[in-house]
Amino acid sequence: MTTQPVVYVTRRIPETGLAPVREVCQVRLWEGELPPPKTVILQEVADCDGLLCLLTDPIDDEVMAAGTRLRVISQMAVGVDNIDLRAATARGIPVGHTPGVLTEATADFTFALLMAAARRIPEGVDYVRAGKWRTWEPMGLLGVDVWKATLGIIGMGRIGAAVARRARGFAMPILYYDPTRRPDLEAELGVEYADLDDLLARSDFVSLHCPLTPETYHLIGETALRRMKPTAILINAARGPVVDPDALVRALSEGWIRAAALDVTEPEPLPPDHPLVSLPNCVVVPHIASATVSTRERMAAMAAENLLAGLRGERLPYCANPEVYTRSREG
Ligand code: DGY
Numbered sequence: 129m130t131t132q133p134v135v136y137v138t139r140r141i142p143e144t145g146l147a148p149v150r151e152v153c154q155v156r157l158w159e160g161e162l163p164p165p166k167t168v169i170l171q172e173v174a175d176c177d178g179l180l181c182l183l184t185d186p187i188d189d190e191v192m193a194a195g196t197r198l199r200v201i202s203q204m205a206v207g208v209d210n211i212d213l214r215a216a217t218a219r220g221i222p223v224g225h226t227p228g229v230l231t232e233a234t235a236d237f238t239f240a241l242l243m244a245a246a247r248r249i250p251e252g253v254d255y256v257r258a259g260k261w262r263t264w265e266p267m268g269l270l271g272v273d274v275w276k277a278t279l280g281i282i283g284m285g286r287i288g289a290a291v292a293r294r295a296r297g298f299a300m301p302i303l304y305y306d307p308t309r310r311p312d313l314e315a316e317l318g319v320e321y322a323d324l325d326d327l328l329a330r331s332d333f334v335s336l337h338c339p340l341t342p343e344t345y346h347l348i349g350e351t352a353l354r355r356m357k358p359t360a361i362l363i364n365a366a367r368g369p370v371v372d373p374d375a376l377v378r379a380l381s382e383g384w385i386r387a388a389a390l391d392v393t394e395p396e397p398l399p400p401d402h403p404l405v406s407l408p409n410c411v412v413v414p415h416i417a418s419a420t421v422s423t424r425e426r427m428a429a430m431a432a433e434n435l436l437a438g439l440r441g442e443r444l445p446y447c448a449n450p451e452v453y454t455r456s457r458e459g
Contacts, residue, residue, distance in 0.1 A: 133177035133199075133439045138164055138185050141204055145428025149180065149435060170194045178435050183207060184396075189215035200438020204431040205418075206230060207367060208448045209340040217452045224434025225448040228286060229426035230418035235290035237417035238365045241389035242333055244411050245361045247271040251408055272332070272359065272386070274298050280331030282347070283338030283366060284310050284319070291335055292317045303327045306338070328355040333363060340367035348372065353379040361387045365417045368394035377403045380410055391417045 135153040137146065139160070149155055156172060158164040163184040164172070173179055173195035181187055183205040189212050192198060201216060202224035216223045244250060248271045255261060255269065279295045281288045284306040292302050296317060303322040304310070313319055324347075328334060334356060338344045348362065349372035356362070362385060364371055373394050379385050381403075389411040393404065396415060404410050418427065434444045443453060 134175060134197075135178040135180060135435065135439075136169075136172040136176045137180040138169065139182055141180070141182075141431070142425045142428040144425040145180070145204065145432040148429070148432045152436065153178065153439065166191075173198060178202065178439050180204065180431055180435050181211075183210050185210060187211040187216075189219075192216060192219050192221060199441075200224065200435055200444070202431045202435035202438065202444075203448075204427050207339060209367060211448070213449045217449045220452060222438050222444045222452045223448045224431065224438065224444045224446055226427045226430040226434075227446055229430055230423050231286045231290050233420045233423040234287050234365055234417040235294055237391065238287070238291050238335055238337075238363060239294050241363050241365060241391060241411060241413070242335065242361070243274060245363070245387040245389035245409075246274050246277075246333070250411050272361070274300070274333075276300065277332035278303065278330055280305070280322070280327040280334045281319070282306075282324070282327065282334065282336050284308075284313060285337060285339075287365075288335075288337035289313055289317070291337065292319050300333075303331060307343075324352070325355055328352055329357070331360060332357065333361050335363040336366040336370050338366055338370060340369055344370050346370070346372040346375075348376070350375040350378070353384050356385045358383055358385065360385045361389065363389045364393075365391040368392040368396055373402075373404060376410075377407070380404075380407050387411075391415055 132154045135149055135155050137155055137157045139158055166186055169191055173191055176195055177197050177199050179201045181203050187210060192215055198221055200222055206225050206227045208225050211223055213223060248269050252269055276299045279300045279302050281291060281304040284304040295302050302319040304319050305322055305324045305327045309321050347370050353375055380388060387409040391413055392415050398405060398412060405412055434446055437444050
């Protein structure tokens with residue numbers, strides 16, 4: 129009789145992910161609504177073969193050192209900035225993630241944020257709820273046009289490109305900045321490459337789609353915000369720490385830019401008494417850009433696929449540290 133691998137799952141995820149893992153593994157599931165404390169993760173990984181985690185779990189070298197049997201880490205998210213990839217590679221642990229399946233949902237939501245801020249939808253909802261809607265007002269809750277406005281996309285990966293496709297429907301001229309120039313997308317979508325300063329100065333909307341790395345940490349701080357147009361709107365559906373929150377509070381309060389719409393913040397969650405929550409020109413939602421039923425089901429299924437491949441000793445179909453395989457061959 130072969131013993132089943134032991135897997136720790138750090139939160140309840142859709143059954144599309146849990147069911148295939150349960151079929152062949154002994155699953156230990158953290159049932160809490162909030163993420164397990166790090167002390168719990170450290171204890172749980174001690175005798176686990178696989179870890180299925182979320183972006184809210186700090187998976188650092190200490191966790192990997194505690195998981196002496198860990199053969200695979202599979203995260204149900206595309207972003208893996210909470211995982212020390214370098215440490216995982218050094219320890220020969222492949223890390224799975226979920227690219228592609230959340231691209232369209234995230235791009236849809238980016239547009240929802242853009243429209244919400246441009247057309248002041250949350251303010252309109254509050255207005256009605258507060259009983260202030262007494263008549264049609266010729267000068268009330270005026271927003272800005274989206275149609276034909278210039279969109280600047282920072283980070284032209286899958287999600288950035290999907291946002292650009294949507295923007296074409298609004299006849300928006302599109303600028304992009306990315307460390308890698310994309311002639312394919314320039315030809316397909318008519319997007320124009322710009323350096324960061326130029327993009328910030330020319331865009332009516334600046335939308336962030338870059339990963340969080342040491343290079344992008346607080347990329348949008350005081351200097352960048354001051355380069356933007358006073359009428360510009362900032363959208364962040366990437367990672368919170370790409371934007372310096374203190375600088376953004378000042379930019380929104382002092383009119384350096386017009387508005388912001390944030391799916392992600394620093395910190396997360398944002399405390400209810402944080403100034404960004406109460407500023408009328410800031411829309412904040414709780415990191416829900418990928419939150420559709422079918423997208424979360426696909427993300428969970430993909431996380432299971434990666435986990436099970438790793439447990440079988442196969443190459444992960446969606447691996448965030450593919451260099452781990454080169455390292456093992458050389459090592
Ligand atoms: C991700 O996958 O990285 C998103 O932030 C959550 O869906």
